[in-house]
Every structure is written in structure tokens, then in C-alpha cells.
Amino acid sequence: MSDDEPVVSVLGLGAMGTALAEALLATGHRTTVWNRTAEKADPLVARGAARADTAADAIIASRLVVVCLLDYDSVSQVLAPHTDVLAGRTLVNLTNGTPGQARRMAAWAADHGADYLDGGIMAVPPMIATPAAFLLYSGPSGVFEKSRPVLDVFGESVYLGSDPGMAALHDLALLSGMYGTIMGALQAFAMVRSAGVPTTEFAPLLSRWMGSMGGWPAAAAEQIDKGDYRDGVVSNLAMQAAAYPNFRAAAEELGISFELLAPLHSLMRRRVADGHGHEDLTGVIELLKK
Ligand SMILES: NC(=O)c1ccc[n+]([C@@H]2O[C@H](COP(=O)([O-])OP(=O)(O)OC[C@H]3O[C@@H](n4cnc5c(N)ncnc54)[C@H](OP(=O)(O)O)[C@@H]3O)[C@@H](O)[C@H]2O)c1
CATH class of the missing domain: 3.40.50.720 (NAD(P)-binding Rossmann-like Domain)
Structure with missing residues (x-):
């Protein structure tokens, strides 16, 4: 050549x-x-x-x-x-x-x-x-x-x-984070749209709120690597699991589907039932092991 x-x-x-x-x-x-x-x-x-x-x-x-x-x-x-x-x-x-x-x-x-x-x-x-x-x-x-x-x-x-598999692993992991975020955002848009709120009006609030969550991955990763979900808990799982049915009830009131958010609800309930309600939501990751 x-x-x-x-x-x-x-x-x-x-x-x-x-x-x-x-x-x-x-x-x-x-x-x-x-x-x-x-x-x-x-x-x-x-x-x-x-x-x-x-x-x-x-x-x-x-x-x-x-x-x-x-x-x-x-x-x-x-x-x-x-x-x-x-x-x-x-x-x-x-x-x-x-x-x-x-x-x-x-x-x-x-x-x-x-x-x-x-x-x-x-x-x-x-x-x-x-x-x-x-x-x-x-x-x-x-x-x-x-x-x-x-x-x-x-x-x-x-x-x-x-290891040639590492790029695909990280790619799909990052895209998993993206799709989870999009799922939540779509549910949010469906909620406000069903009440007649233009999603363009709501989008800046959603962006701001998502930005507030920017520190979550680093804090969650600390807990996951330690395998300890009891440190620094400010919003315990039991409290979050108690509020979560409101999303389902609101979806019914608004005439929209709950199917995007339903899977997390069942995992939260299982984790609370297993005695981890005082811990962080991050502990749900333990239920993802097969
Ligand atoms: N677009 C994005 O936002 C994005 C972002 C990150 C990664 N990627 C990844 O990049 C890759 C390409 O995505 P893209 O957006 O370029 O997709 P795309 O626009 O749908 O193009 C698909 C390409 O694959 C070819 N192709 C499909 N089946 C084939 C076959 N059996 N034999 C030969 N060629 C075949 C198509 O050829 P024809 O033109 O002949 O149909 C075309 O060149 C995908 O793996 C995608 O996941 C895409």
C-alpha cells in the first residue's frame, strides 16, 4: 500500500x-x-x-x-x-x-x-x-x-x-442511564400534558430538576461499592415507597399509563418487605442480581 x-x-x-x-x-x-x-x-x-x-x-x-x-x-x-x-x-x-x-x-x-x-x-x-x-x-x-x-x-x-467487551459494556450502561432518564421525562411530560400544560412551559423546570440530581450517581456509587446503603441516608426507602403509590394514583386520575414507572414500584416494595426500608433507594440494586 x-x-x-x-x-x-x-x-x-x-x-x-x-x-x-x-x-x-x-x-x-x-x-x-x-x-x-x-x-x-x-x-x-x-x-x-x-x-x-x-x-x-x-x-x-x-x-x-x-x-x-x-x-x-x-x-x-x-x-x-x-x-x-x-x-x-x-x-x-x-x-x-x-x-x-x-x-x-x-x-x-x-x-x-x-x-x-x-x-x-x-x-x-x-x-x-x-x-x-x-x-x-x-x-x-x-x-x-x-x-x-x-x-x-x-x-x-x-x-x-x-478486554474488547469493555467498550460495549460501558456504552450499554451509559445508554441504560439515558433510557431511564428518558422514561421518567416522558412520564413527566405525559402528566403535565394530560392537564393541558404545554410541555414547552414545563421543560425548563424538568431540566432544572434533572440538573439537581447530577450528584446522585457519585453518591450512589459510594454506597454500592461499599455494599452499605445505610450511610448518609436523607430520603429513606420506606418514605419513598410510601409516596410512590401517588404516582400510580395520579396516573389513574389523569388518564395516563403507569407502565413506565411500575417496575421500580415493585422492586421498592420487595426491598422494604425484606427489611431495608431505613436504607437508601440505591439498595434496590441488590434485587437486580440474578
Ligand atoms: N444515530 C445515532 O444517534 C447513533 C448514536 C450512537 C451509536 N449509533 C450506532 O451506530 C450504528 C449505526 O447507526 P446509524 O444511525 O448510522 O443507523 P442507520 O442510519 O439506520 O444506518 C444503518 C446502516 O447499516 C446498514 N445495514 C443495515 N443492515 C445491513 C445489512 N444486513 N448489510 C449491510 N448493511 C446493512 C445500512 O445500510 P443501507 O443504507 O443499505 O440500509 C446503513 O448503512 C448503530 O449500531 C447505532 O446503534 C448510532
Whole structure:
């Protein structure tokens, strides 16, 4: 491969893959792109990207191959027919998946002579290449360091160690926090909307209240790591469990569903019934062990 050839290939030009390729082009990287639906590459080619007609051509074109497809099934469908061209390549798979899927993909890549980094993108496409974006990576540190100058184009690179499953673990954990927050916010909006309050009027109050909760993760994590939910309790579980039925009753009064909040209610009741009412709500995590 000569210095004149593209140095990065991007497989997958959905909303995210397109944003990644745009960021590479904007920073002067010679970039080859491939997508199952070929015409999605047209705007990138107009901006200077090289078009690969096949996934194999894209893999051959660059030592660093960024993969951003819908899910691991699509990654397997795209890569599996091209094991003969993987040797010597570094695959950076930014497709959402589980830690187990990432570890199996890393082993599969190694079997075919490719280095492998798994990644999780903590950004939506418009955030790529802005200071707001951070991306999680795991896999061999040498491979990460070698790839880092390119990866830093997408956003801050956060390296989580050599176990390839760590990026997916942290990605899904952070997204779990996000979805929990969105669930609560949707319930809040449904409540005020049912009473005729414009949600745009309510949103600033909700943002302020969510901001007030910003210290919760650090305090909860202290208790969880100690396994002691009795320290520094200011809002004990029994009190919270006594108030929680009001959310169900209010939902009934307002004619809206309680299904988003119901699961926490049953966990709180079980924890109180087990004798932990004087402790913090954080202790509910003990009921999540299987
Ligand atoms: N968008 C976000 O906000 C965001 C944020 C963080 C992480 N992510 C992750 O980034 C990845 C891509 O997301 P996206 O937003 O780009 O999704 P998207 O816009 O729906 O694009 C999906 C991409 O996967 C391709 N694809 C799907 N099935 C395929 C198959 N069987 N064979 C070949 N190609 C296939 C699509 O090709 P076609 O164009 O041919 O359909 C397209 O390139 C996902 O894992 C997502 O979870 C997304």
C-alpha cells in the first residue's frame, strides 16, 4: 500500500457512518467509503471520498477500517465473505452490540489476521467531531494508540482497556442511564400534558430538576461499592415507597399509563418487605442480581 492510497475506510453510511466519514474528509484524511445502498455514498464522493464498489474493495483500500452498521448481524453479513482480505487490517467496529458480541468479533478478527478495536459512540451524528462527543474504545492498547490519531477526529477517545467487551459494556450502561432518564421525562411530560400544560412551559423546570440530581450517581456509587446503603441516608426507602403509590394514583386520575414507572414500584416494595426500608433507594440494586 503506497502513501497515496486512502488511509481510512468506512463501511456503513447510515446517519452515523456518514457523520464519521464527513469528519474524516473535513480533517483531510484520504477516505474510502462503502455502503450496501450505494447511492448513499454520492454526497461523500462529491466531497472527495473514494467509492468502493464492494466491501472487500473498501477493506483492501485502507489499513484502518471503521465499521458502523446497524447491528452485529449486519457486520457479520458484510465481513464474513471477505476473510481473505482482512489480514494486516485494523477493524474498528463502532456498531452497537453486547460485550459478548464484541469479544466474539475480536476472536474472529484475530483468526483472520486482523487487529480489532471495539467502540461505542456516545454522541448523535451532529455531535461527531465536536467537543461534546466522546467515544469508548477497548482492545489491545498498542492497536488503540496506533489508531488514535484518526479516532480522535470523531470526538474524545476514551480507552477502557484490553478486554474488547469493555467498550460495549460501558456504552450499554451509559445508554441504560439515558433510557431511564428518558422514561421518567416522558412520564413527566405525559402528566403535565394530560392537564393541558404545554410541555414547552414545563421543560425548563424538568431540566432544572434533572440538573439537581447530577450528584446522585457519585453518591450512589459510594454506597454500592461499599455494599452499605445505610450511610448518609436523607430520603429513606420506606418514605419513598410510601409516596410512590401517588404516582400510580395520579396516573389513574389523569388518564395516563403507569407502565413506565411500575417496575421500580415493585422492586421498592420487595426491598422494604425484606427489611431495608431505613436504607437508601440505591439498595434496590441488590434485587437486580440474578
Ligand atoms: N444515530 C445515532 O444517534 C447513533 C448514536 C450512537 C451509536 N449509533 C450506532 O451506530 C450504528 C449505526 O447507526 P446509524 O444511525 O448510522 O443507523 P442507520 O442510519 O439506520 O444506518 C444503518 C446502516 O447499516 C446498514 N445495514 C443495515 N443492515 C445491513 C445489512 N444486513 N448489510 C449491510 N448493511 C446493512 C445500512 O445500510 P443501507 O443504507 O443499505 O440500509 C446503513 O448503512 C448503530 O449500531 C447505532 O446503534 C448510532
